[in-house]
Amino acid sequence: MSARIYSLLLSLYPAELRHDFGAEMTQVFLEDLEDSYRNCGFRGVARVWWRSFQELLRIALPAEVSKREIAVPIIVYFLQEFYMGGLMFLAPRGPHADMPTSPGQIFGFLFVPGLFSAIITSVALRIGNRSIPVPLNLGKQ
Amino acid sequence: MEPTTQPLAPATFYILFALAGGEKHGYAIMRDARAASDSAFDLGPATLYTTIQRLLDAGWIEEAASPEGADSRRRYYGLTTSGNGVLQTELKRMEAIVKRSKALRLRPVRSAS
Numbered sequence: 727m728s729a730r731i732y733s734l735l736l737s738l739y740p741a742e743l744r745h746d747f748g749a750e751m752t753q754v755f756l757e758d759l760e761d762s763y764r765n766c767g768f769r770g771v772a773r774v775w776w777r778s779f780q781e782l783l784r785i786a787l788p789a790e791v792s793k794r795e796i797a798v799p800i801i802v803y804f805l806q807e808f809y810m811g812g813l814m815f816l817a818p819r820g821p822h823a824d825m826p827t828s829p830g831q832i833f834g835f836l837f838v839p840g841l842f843s844a845i846i847t848s849v850a851l852r853i854g855n856r857s858i859p860v861p862l863n864l865g866k867q
Numbered sequence: 868m869e870p871t872t873q874p875l876a877p878a879t880f881y882i883l884f885a886l887a888g889g890e891k892h893g894y895a896i897m898r899d900a901r902a903a904s905d906s907a908f909d910l911g912p913a914t915l916y917t918t919i920q921r922l923l924d925a926g927w928i929e930e931a932a933s934p935e936g937a938d939s940r941r942r943y944y945g946l947t948t949s950g951n952g953v954l955q956t957e958l959k960r961m962e963a964i965v966k967r968s969k970a971l972r973l974r975p976v977r978s979a980s
Binding site: 739742743746747749750751752753754755757758773777778780781782784785786 | 893894897909911912913914915916917919920940941942
């Protein structure tokens with residue numbers, strides 16, 4: 727059970743690390759879990775899981791966010807929020823009295839359109855990446 | 868990667884320190900690192916293998932042959948000459964700090980209560 731959960735967590739780590747050391751990482755995790763249970767009982771088990779969670783936030787998450795497929799939609803989302811939000815904030819109020827006025831209201835109003843743009847960007851990037859052919863190793867014959 | 872004059876990151880230091888005692892597999896490195904730091908530094912599998920990956924790339928450690936009768940799923944790692952040099956430099960740096968603190972007669976700060 728623990729091995730299965732840890733394997734799921736491993737899928738969030740960078741592919742290169744998983745490919746080179748995935749099996750070893752799982753084995754080391756399980757050995758540590760076993761030793762911790764033997765020495766400290768459930769407190770030891772909780773400590774090992776807590777550390778794995780911390781590692782996930784410290785190592786896997788930043789690596790994931792730095793990927794283009796993740797970073798670009800986030801940038802698109804915030805650009806849209808700031809651009810559209812800025813326009814709405816500065817727009818004259820005359821005939822549109824029902825428009826949101828405070829920054830909080832504007833961000834709330836633009837949340838769904840921003841999310842939609844981010845999802846569209848993410849899908850487009852994934853489709854684009856799939857159609858890029860794998861470069862041939864031209865240096866070595 | 869060239870040997871650095873900057874202090875080593877804790878994970879790098881403890882892995883090199885653990886391997887100074889001989890070739891070891893991942894879990895043995897983790898245990899030794901914990902023991903060397905009196906359990907103050909808790910090295911997890913992801914930190915361990917991210918650092919091992921970097922140290923292999925830097926040429927400070929290398930994959931070693933498994934001892935006879937060892938679990939075939941385990942990979943063993945050993946210190947290279949360059950890795951040993953880096954560790955010695957770090958140990959000298961630490962020694963110099965301890966000497967300097969003794970010369971300054973630094974004492975641990977005691978709380979007022």
